[in-house]
Amino acid sequence: MTTVQKIKEIEDEMAKTQKNKATSYHLGQLKAKLAKLRRELISPSGGGGGGGPGIGFDVARTGVASVGFVGFPSVGKSTLMSKLTGTHSEVSEIDFTTLTTVPGTLKVHGAPIQILDLPGIIEGANDGRGRGRQVIAVARTCNLIFIVLDVLKPLGDKKIIESELEGFGIRLNKKPPAILVRKKDKGGVAITNTVPLTNIDQEEIKAVLSEYKLSNVDVTIRQPNMTADDLVDVIEGNRVYIPALYVLNKVVYLLVEIICHSRWLCMQIDAISIEELDLLYKIPHSVPVSSREWLNIDELTEKMWEALELVRVYTKPRGQSPDYSAPVVLRRGRCSVEDFCNAIHKEIAKQMKYAVVWGASAKHSRGQKVGLDHILEDEDGKILIFSTRTISSGLSVVHIAKN
Secondary structure, three states: OOHHHHHHHHHHHHHHOOOOOOOHHHHHHHHHHHHHHHHHHHOOOOOOOOOOOOOOOOOOOOOOEEEEEEEOOOOOHHHHHHHHHOOOOOOOOOOOOOOOOEEEEEEEOOEEEEEEEOOOOOOOHHHOHHHHHHHHHHHHOOOEEEEEEEOOOHHHHHHHHHHHHHHOOEEEOOOOOOEEEEEOOOOOEEEEEOOOOOOOOHHHHHHHHHHOOOOOEEEEEOOOOOOHHHHHHHHHOOOEEEOEEEEEEOHHHHHHHHHHOHHHHHHHHHHOOHHHHHHHOOOOOEEEOEOOOOEOHHHHHHHHHHHHOEEEEEEEEOOOOOOOOOOEEEEOOEOEHHHHHHHHOHHHHHHOOOEEEOOOOOOOOOOEEEOOOOEOOOOEOOOEEEEOOOOOOOEEEEEEOEO
């Protein structure tokens, strides 16, 4: 029996098993077994090479962050890619026009961001169908995922694509669960929770631990509404947590047909329920656009900037005005003074005496003297300045700001 068949068998058994106190232990074991089988799909144990995305999919990374386009064939990914970056990506009415990863670069607020147009995936991609495994392997390495959906059928496609990415260990718009699992030499299983266990009980927790052969372990739970899947994710340790935006494409086509082809429009309305039309604009993290007509692209790029959580830092050479054309871009969470120095040259951090900061991160309006561990802020209308002693690069002052 193949791994895919084993997964299907367990999923069928879970679907038939009613959840209650008598079955919670069994369900916990099934979820752990399912996760272990999916791990085999992500990282096959068979021989062969390095386990990368493969020829035509692995591309050299450029820019300060990468954004991957994921979606079914013929939803407008290549058109959107070409319009955003100016990079040619083959466009056709035929499915699977794009067969390899096509990279391009988009500048947002002066920061170069790499855009990756990935081949269309199909249902069963995480099991290897249609080279889906290679596509999703590239998506795992991105800082942000654009899930491109046809506006006429967004909800069904959204659910399928989310399921495919989840099956490959990608968690969309989530944070790592606040769960700590610590092994020990003896003492059995000790479970401590600081929040109520509403979706799981201790028997199910012990079942998951038993499947992973964790008989001596301390489990600390601080995650509200924790589930068995959260616990499995922590134990597996190979999950990636990536923000995602749902790009609802081809909006204008529907509006054009309203005006010009009422008979065709009636057929399309029959295919979309009133509930779906109402929910279309309530999908979280969604942006309706038309790549061909360039509708709402500005909102898309702004949402992308917000999701990437980037901080721009502008350098000011001695005796000159700040250079606002080429910012040093840091990621939120790694935007200390030391991070900034290392982004320019590692010697700067070694030679720096102190930094003086004005703005949101300073305690005083007249400026604050800080060290390497000071966290730099990115605030509207604020300018932060810090100084170092003279070094070989001639850098003496930098400004940090956001338009």
